[in-house]
Amino acid sequence: GQNIDQPTEMTATEGAIVQINCTYQTSGFNGLFWYQQHAGEAPTFLSYNVLDGLEEKGRFSSFLSRSKGYSYLLLKELQMKDSASYLCAAMDSNYQLIWGAGTKLIIKP
């Protein structure tokens, strides 16, 4: 079956760094997406990885290891506005997104 696993909740301090992990099992693989979702709002696109390695975009970076079925999202210099759920989604061989349940990130002052 197809499955995405990510932690349910994480807590971090303002100004710090946090890493949110995601493991995936899909029928075929066409890339890994990270989305941010604030409570009551729609998901917004953060990153896309299809090749192994680290992609950096400002304070956010995303890493992929295809052989391990593993990705992480790294958030630096945390701000209070980063408090949100972070959704990992893998695209399968039919180009359909398989979503994790999301990691709720709580930022404390």
Added chain:
Amino acid sequence: ETGVTQSPTHLIKTRGQQVTLRCSSQSGHNTVSWYQQALGQGPQFIFQYYREEENGRGNFPPRFSGLQFPNYSSELNVNALELDDSALYLCASSLGQGVTDTQYFGPGTRLTVL
């Protein structure tokens, strides 16, 4: 702002009724996907349309159906509503079909079934 709009924003229905949710995609986006998101869960794929034809379907019963129109708008219809259908319904548009294009989400419709 993603350029994707949905209506209505909130809706209350009773069990057994039918509902139609609407989505307007970004201009030029030929693909629209619909998702159901229960509270505290990730989105669950309902189906996808590409150029007005269904292009893939998730594990949802036939009472969930859809349409896509040439003007980049689409509909999700749900018949015989059940209590478990209460959720946030999201549509997402993307440029192409069969390519790893980013999906841009609308703000969602919150459906409550009583």
